[in-house]
Amino acid sequence: MSILSASDVRAAGGGEEFVPPGPNSFDFSGVPLFHIGDLAVTKPMVQLLLAGVLVFALFWAAARRASLVPGRLQFAGESAYGMVRNSIGRDIIGSHDYQRFVPYLVTLFFFILLNNFFATVPLIQFPTFSRASMAYALAALSWIVYNAVGIRKHGFLGYLKLQSVPSGVTPLMYPLLVPLEFFSNILVRPVTLALRLFANMFAGHLLLILFSTGGLFLLQYGGIGYVAGPLAWALAIAIAFLELLVQFLQAYVFTLLNAMYISGALADEH
Amino acid sequence: MQNLIILAAEETEGGHAPENPLGFVPVEFVLSLVVFGLLFFAVKKFVAPAFEKTFAERTQAIEGGLAAAETKQAEADAKLAELEKQLADARHEAARIREEAREQGAQIVAEMREQAQAESTRIVEHGKTQIEAERQQAVTSLRAEVGALATGLAGRIVGESLDDEARQSRVVDRFLSELEAQNGTASTQPGSVN
Numbered sequence: 193m194s195i196l197s198a199s200d201v202r203a204a205g206g207g208e209e210f211v212p213p214g215p216n217s218f219d220f221s222g223v224p225l226f227h228i229g230d231l232a233v234t235k236p237m238v239q240l241l242l243a244g245v246l247v248f249a250l251f252w253a254a255a256r257r258a259s260l261v262p263g264r265l266q267f268a269g270e271s272a273y274g275m276v277r278n279s280i281g282r283d284i285i286g287s288h289d290y291q292r293f294v295p296y297l298v299t300l301f302f303f304i305l306l307n308n309f310f311a312t313v314p315l316i317q318f319p320t321f322s323r324a325s326m327a328y329a330l331a332a333l334s335w336i337v338y339n340a341v342g343i344r345k346h347g348f349l350g351y352l353k354l355q356s357v358p359s360g361v362t363p364l365m366y367p368l369l370v371p372l373e374f375f376s377n378i379l380v381r382p383v384t385l386a387l388r389l390f391a392n393m394f395a396g397h398l399l400l401i402l403f404s405t406g407g408l409f410l411l412q413y414g415g416i417g418y419v420a421g422p423l424a425w426a427l428a429i430a431i432a433f434l435e436l437l438v439q440f441l442q443a444y445v446f447t448l449l450n451a452m453y454i455s456g457a458l459a460d461e462h
Numbered sequence: 463m464q465n466l467i468i469l470a471a472e473e474t475e476g477g478h479a480p481e482n483p484l485g486f487v488p489v490e491f492v493l494s495l496v497v498f499g500l501l502f503f504a505v506k507k508f509v510a511p512a513f514e515k516t517f518a519e520r521t522q523a524i525e526g527g528l529a530a531a532e533t534k535q536a537e538a539d540a541k542l543a544e545l546e547k548q549l550a551d552a553r554h555e556a557a558r559i560r561e562e563a564r565e566q567g568a569q570i571v572a573e574m575r576e577q578a579q580a581e582s583t584r585i586v587e588h589g590k591t592q593i594e595a596e597r598q599q600a601v602t603s604l605r606a607e608v609g610a611l612a613t614g615l616a617g618r619i620v621g622e623s624l625d626d627e628a629r630q631s632r633v634v635d636r637f638l639s640e641l642e643a644q645n646g647t648a649s650t651q652p653g654s655v656n
Contacts, residue, residue: 215480216481221487251505258512274513277513295506325487332495
């Protein structure tokens with residue numbers, strides 16, 4: 193709150209105009225936390241690292257002294273691990289192949305989840321993957337993983353055929369369908385993966401900033417703002433809860449789609 | 463909130479070109495890959511095997527427990543069947559023994575009855591033969607005695623003079639009373655024989 197009022201004083205000092213949040217709100221390049229050599233380390237980078245450390249630390253603490261009768265921490269860890277392992281890995285990929293993808297899926301889910309939750313964690317309050325490049329990285333990795341899995345199983349041409357040539361369709365339709373299938377299965381997937389995650393986090397955070405700074409501005413504006421300002425803040429809180437759901441959902445969807453792509457690449461026939 | 467500071471900071475610094483939110487930032491891209499990669503290997507090496515091992519052990523423990531329970535159950539069933547069989551055998555045996563005892567008892571009773579019958583028949587026979595023998599003996603002795611008596615009586619009657627009837631009957635009466643006085647029991651027999 194003190195931060196808000198400080199900035200508000202400046203905003204008010206700058207003029208009566210409300211400055212809406214925009215892409216600039218996500219640009220940390222001007223305010224690095226510290227430098228390592230020439231590299232300016234920004235807040236999202238630190239968050240990324242923190243999420244990695246936290247995910248591992250929590251899981252390691254839960255798995256370190258694993259016993260047949262689990263303690264509370266181990267039970268929580270097993271439930272979390274088991275959820276991704278069973279409901280995403282085994283159910284989507286199938287019990288024959290899923291085992292070797294479990295570490296990947298578990299890492300993916302909890303890494304994204306924690307980074308998304310950072311949007312709501314007090315004092316951090318920034319969703320890491322609203323930095324598009326970070327989402328690009330995971331999407332690119334996903335693209336490499338499912339394609340590599342498919343190529344390794346079916347060979348390069350076999351895999352291309354699997355992904356591009358739909359079975360059960362008359363060859364007359366191939367000129368139309370083959371480019372479309374190739375486009376949707378090979379080219380579009382990483383883009384949608386990255387954009388879905390990025391845009392959800394970006395938009396959610398933008399909304400939160402808008403409602404909280406807007407509420408403050410309204411309060412200072414006076415008049416009807418004394419009613420509208422608190423209302424905006426109440427909405428901001430409601431949106432924050434909605435965002436919690438979105439954060440979980442996006443992590444889940446990202447992981448689920450990865451599993452489905454892998455499962456599709458492993459499939460014998462369409 | 464942090465962003466407000468940044469906004470403010472940017473405003474004060476100024477001159478910072480607006481960034482495209484979709485723009486590609488190599489550092490972030492690489493960092494994201496590196497952190498994810500490290501986390502992945504850490505999870506793959508330390509976390510997943512531990513959990514999978516626990517899962518497998520737990521499954522095995524449960525299955526082992528179930529198998530052990532099944533074995534125990536089968537053993538108990540077998541034991542129960544055996545005991546029931548033994549019990550049935552014992553019941554059967556008891557029934558058999560009871561039946562045997564009843565038969566034996568009946569047999570013994572029948573034997574005893576037969577024996578008693580035979581004994582009684584024997585006793586009766588014995589009594590009959592004894593009576594017959596005694597009778598024979600009595601008859602023999604009577605025959606001898608009656609002869610002597612008759613001779614004695616006749617001699618006395620002859621000696622007294624057999625004139626009148628009154629004297630005759632007096633002599634016979636006296637003779638008979640003498641006889642009675644001499645032997646109470648034997649006195650009747652000569653009468654029955656005559």
